Amino acid sequence: MTLAEPTTSLRGDLAVRAATVRYGGLTALDAFDLRVRGGSITGVIGPNGSGKSTLINIVAGITPVDSGSVVFEGADVTGLTVPKRASIGIARTFQAIRLFDSMSVLENVLIGATRNYRSSLAASVFRTPRLKKDDEVQRELAMEILASFGNRLLPRLSHPVGTLSYANRRRVEITRAFMLQPSLLLLDEPMAGMNPHESWELAEQLPGLLRDRDCSALIVEHKMDIITHLCSDVYVLDHGVEIAHGSPRDVVKDPAVEEAFLGIE
Amino acid sequence: MSKLDMGKAAVFADDGTPIDVATSPWARVKQVLALRPVRITLIVVGIVVLFVMPVIVPSQYIMNVIVVCLIWIPLSIGQNLVTGNAGVTVMGQAAFYAVGAYTAAILSTRTEIPHPIIFLIAMCLAGLVGFVISLPAVRVSGDYVFVVTLGLNLIVLDVARQWIDVTGGAAGTPGIPLFTAFGWVSRSVYDFYWVALIVAAVCTALAVAIGASRYGRTLTALREDRMAAEASGIRATAPRVWIIAVSAMMGGLAGALLAFHLGFVGPSSFDTQVSLLIFEMAIIGGLGSVRGSILGAVLLIALPELLRPLQDIRLGLGGIIIILLMIYRPNGILGSSSTSPLVK
Numbered sequence: 024m025t026l027a028e029p030t031t032s033l034r035g036d037l038a039v040r041a042a043t044v045r046y047g048g049l050t051a052l053d054a055f056d057l058r059v060r061g062g063s064i065t066g067v068i069g070p071n072g073s074g075k076s077t078l079i080n081i082v083a084g085i086t087p088v089d090s091g092s093v094v095f096e097g098a099d100v101t102g103l104t105v106p107k108r109a110s111i112g113i114a115r116t117f118q119a120i121r122l123f124d125s126m127s128v129l130e131n132v133l134i135g136a137t138r139n140y141r142s143s144l145a146a147s148v149f150r151t152p153r154l155k156k157d158d159e160v161q162r163e164l165a166m167e168i169l170a171s172f173g174n175r176l177l178p179r180l181s182h183p184v185g186t187l188s189y190a191n192r193r194r195v196e197i198t199r200a201f202m203l204q205p206s207l208l209l210l211d212e213p214m215a216g217m218n219p220h221e222s223w224e225l226a227e228q229l230p231g232l233l234r235d236r237d238c239s240a241l242i243v244e245h246k247m248d249i250i251t252h253l254c255s256d257v258y259v260l261d262h263g264v265e266i267a268h269g270s271p272r273d274v275v276k277d278p279a280v281e282e283a284f285l286g287i288e
Numbered sequence: 289m290s291k292l293d294m295g296k297a298a299v300f301a302d303d304g305t306p307i308d309v310a311t312s313p314w315a316r317v318k319q320v321l322a323l324r325p326v327r328i329t330l331i332v333v334g335i336v337v338l339f340v341m342p343v344i345v346p347s348q349y350i351m352n353v354i355v356v357c358l359i360w361i362p363l364s365i366g367q368n369l370v371t372g373n374a375g376v377t378v379m380g381q382a383a384f385y386a387v388g389a390y391t392a393a394i395l396s397t398r399t400e401i402p403h404p405i406i407f408l409i410a411m412c413l414a415g416l417v418g419f420v421i422s423l424p425a426v427r428v429s430g431d432y433v434f435v436v437t438l439g440l441n442l443i444v445l446d447v448a449r450q451w452i453d454v455t456g457g458a459a460g461t462p463g464i465p466l467f468t469a470f471g472w473v474s475r476s477v478y479d480f481y482w483v484a485l486i487v488a489a490v491c492t493a494l495a496v497a498i499g500a501s502r503y504g505r506t507l508t509a510l511r512e513d514r515m516a517a518e519a520s521g522i523r524a525t526a527p528r529v530w531i532i533a534v535s536a537m538m539g540g541l542a543g544a545l546l547a548f549h550l551g552f553v554g555p556s557s558f559d560t561q562v563s564l565l566i567f568e569m570a571i572i573g574g575l576g577s578v579r580g581s582i583l584g585a586v587l588l589i590a591l592p593e594l595l596r597p598l599q600d601i602r603l604g605l606g607g608i609i610i611i612l613l614m615i616y617r618p619n620g621i622l623g624s625s626s627t628s629p630l631v632k
Contacts, residue, residue, distance in 0.1 A: 083519060109521035121516035123509045133502070134509045138521040140502070144530075147502035148494070154502070203521055 033096040035061040035112075035206040035239030037082065042091035044077050044263075051077040053263040054091065057241075059207065059256075064233065064240045066254035066271070068247065070283060074263040075243040076118055079211045082241065083115045084108045095207065110138040114205035116196045118212045118243075124185040128176055129165060131184050131195050135202030136161040161202070168201045171232050190221040197225075201236060208233065210242040214249060226252055247275065259283065338485060342478045351477045353593045355549060357586050358484035362491040362542040364569035364585040365578060366535030369495055371567070372575035372623075373504060374531045375511030376426065380437030381566040383444040384414040384536040386558035388543025393461040393553040394454060403548070404469050407487070410544040411537045418536025419529060426528045433532070441560050448555040460554025467548040474548070484545050491538045495578045498534070507531060508576075561603060568606035572613060574623025583622055 037059040044052040052074045059065040069075050080086035082093055084105040092101045100108055109115075114135070123131050139161055140147075142154040169176045172194045179187065184195055193213060200208055213229075214222040226249045233240050244250050250257055251271040259267040259280050267277040274280055321328055337344075345351045363381050370378050388410040395406045417440075425436040448455045455461060467474040467483055474480045498504050506527050509517040518524055547553045569588050573580025588606050592598040598605055613620060 085515065085519075104523075105515075105518040106521050106523045109519055115519050117516065117519075121513050121519075123512045123516070125512060126505065126508060130505055134505060134517065134522070135520045137506065144501075144503040144506060144527060148497045148504075150497075150501075158502075199520060 033061060034237065035059070036096050037207055037239070037241065038094040039078070039082065040092045040094060042078075042081055042088045042093065044074075044081060044086060045089050051263050052081070052088075055260070055263065055265060057258055057265075059239050059241050061206070061239050062234075062237070063256060064230065064242060064254050066250040066257040067241065067243045067260060068245070068250055068257060068274075069260035072262075073260040073283075075260055076211055077263075078260070079115065079209045079241070079243055082108075082207075082209055083113060109203055109205075112203070112206040113209065114200035114203040114207070115209035116193070116200055116211060116213055118215060120189075120192045120196050122184045122192055122195060122199075125183065127181045127183055128169075128187070128195055129162075129180045132165045132169065132198045132202055133161060135199035136164065138203060139164075164204075165198070165202060168198045168232070171228055171235075172198075190217050190225075193217065193225070197232075201232065201238075204236070205238055208238050208240045210240060210244075212243055212245065214244060214246055222246060222249060229253060247271075251275070341485075342481055345478075348477055351481060353590055355477055355481055355484050356593070357589045358481070358488045359542050359545045359549060360566070360569065360585040360589050361488040361582055362538040362545075363566045364573065364581040365491050365495045366538035366542075367566045368570040368573070368575060368578070368581040369498065369538075370532055370535045371570055372577070372581075373499060373511070374507040374528050376528055376532065377431065377434045378437040378532065378535070379434050379567055380439075380441035380560075380563050381535070381539050382558040382560065382562035383437065383441040384418055384539025385543045385546070385562065385566075386444045386448060386555075387414040387417050387536075388540030389547045389553045389557065390448065390455055390461070390543070391540070392544035392547035393464050396464050396547070397461060402469070403467050407541060407544045411540040414540025414543065415533045415537035418539075419533040422529045422532035423525075426525055426532070438560065438563070441558070441563050445555055445558055445560070448558065455555075458555060460552055462552045464547050464551045464553070466551075477549075480549055483548070487541050487545055491541065492578060492582065494534070494538075495581070498531075499576070499578060503527065565603060565606065568603070568610060572606065572609050572620055574620025577620065577622045580620050580622035584620075 037057075039055060039057040041054045041056060042052050043050065043054055055074070055078065057065070057067075057078070067075050067078060077086055081088050084100075084103055084107070088101060092099055094100065095108070095111065095113060100111070100113075103111075123134065126134075140154075140157045142151060142157050146154045166177075169180075175191055175194055176198070179191070184192060187195065193216075197210075197213065214225060217225065229240070230253065242250070242253060254271055257267075257269065257271045257274045258265055259274055259277070261283040266279045266283055267274045341354065342351070345354065363385060366384075367378065367381050370376050391410040391413050392406050395401050395409060396403065401409070421436060421440050422433060425433040449458055451457070467480060469483075474483060506517070506522055509520070509522060510524055510527060514524055546557065565588060569584030570581055571584070572587060573582065573584030587609075588602060592602040592605065617623070
């Protein structure tokens with residue numbers, strides 16, 4: 024927060040450098056550069072198959088890069104595993120919502136708190152006092168984040184997530200991601216499948232959530248108006264290459280962007 | 289609702305209404321009684337029956353059947369922890385059973401080590417074998433564990449048959465003394481019932497505790513969506529290796545029980561068919577259900593024992609039950625509807 028700790032200025036800072044990913048003969052990302060500055064919300068748009076999800080996956084560690092690097096908060100994380108990246112503060116949601124369907128809302132959310140527990144998994148079986156304290160702290164954190172969605176999830180804590188509406192499932196997924204206490208949140212089309220009302224509700228809530236948790240975000244989205252609302256900085260991807268970059272207002276006027284999007288429709 | 293209240297509202301009655309948890313222990317007991325009268329009554333009756341069992345069971349033969357059921361319970365529960373809770377298909381529980389049984393047989397016939405300590409050694413040794421075998425296997429992929437554990441079963445069986453100096457080969461190790469602990473000697477199956485009951489109860493309690501814990505939830509998360517679990521910061525290897533080790537420890541305890549119960553250990557008790565039988569117990573009872581594991585063990589052991597003609601077709605009987613279950617109740621007899629079926 025202060026000048027005394029120079030490292031905190033890098034909190035949530037992400038740099039993707041000349042990242043290339045090939046699937047067989049197809050180049051999903053071609054020497055792509057991207058920067059997410061700490062505390063900012065950066066958007067990525069592009070037609071289907073332009074490499075947006077691949078981008079999220081190389082940052083999360085699911086897809087390895089063929090060349091290039093991923094630098095998080097000043098450290099090269101290119102070789103780190105998915106759980107390792109999660110535990111240093113990179114959280115994510117998935118394009119197709121991925122929850123643990125047999126578990127309740129609260130149980131799903133608490134899975135995201137795994138790295139916050141100081142007591143071991145073995146301690147959880149024998150219910151040590153330290154675990155109870157840990158549990159209490161994490162439940163309170165969960166309540167705090169769940170409360171950000173008003174009364175959408177709070178009355179449904181014990182409901183199995185399989186019974187929830189699509190939008191509520193997404194809210195659970197986002198809460199689970201925030202339970203990691205991340206400094207960077209990757210959102211892969213978070214509004215996909217939501218109606219306009221729900222999309223806007225989420226778009227209104229996200230900036231506050233991110234600010235309160237001192238977290239930056241990289242968001243991939245189709246809905247241009249939402250990107251314009253949320254992001255200060257937007258990258259436009261097509262065939263794995265950046266075709267435009269800048270403020271949302273400038274980007275939509277770019278002729279290359281118009282061509283890429285019109286070409287699809 | 290204050291913030292603290294919301295945190296505690298995670299306790300719900302069966303109809304879904306939130307409950308304020310009573311603070312004093314006695315009020316808590318009354319509250320639980322009022323909420324779940326049937327369940328509490330059943331548990332109390334069950335515990336009483338377990339305690340008066342040696343008095344009410346008329347024949348030594350039936351007592352024998354009960355003790356054999358108790359010996360199989362740790363095996364079935366261990367299998368279910370790995371296959372049901374963690375979703376890793378293992379097919380070699382008999383290997384750990386064998387390690388425990390031979391450890392108990394050899395130590396009790398050749399050394400003066402106190403018998404309770406022998407149980408602990410048998411448990412740890414089986415657990416160690418489970419740990420070592422699953423470490424490389426789980427890393428590669430879950431399915432690989434199936435092949436590796438089946439292979440382990442065959443190896444252990446071969447060692448038991450061939451390493452005659454130590455195991456007695458096909459003739460086995462006879463002459464295992466009566467179980468003795470702190471001056472008390474288990475002179476009959478009525479006495480040994482208590483030993484088997486304690487072991488089965490400890491394994492049951494441990495399995496219930498694991499299932500209800502954060503560790504249990506971690507295993508469920510890995511089973512249901514490994515990618516989402518890993519993206520939530522869960523490492524996929526360690527929790528699954530440990531659960532295989534725990535299940536192997538239970539197998540080791542069952543083996544030690546078998547050794548002291550029979551007074552003899554031979555390789556035929558640890559055939560791959562035995563692993564298959566244990567696998568069937570877990571499936572039939574219900575994946576992820578501790579009560580189911582117990583029921584599965586009792587069904588596949590006691591039924592064929594009591595209905596003698598069924599004995600020779602025990603495995604086939606299990607197979608028929610499984611096929612019927614897969615059609616009518618894919619989650620097993622007591623499997624929770626939320627547990628994902630083995631075959632998705």
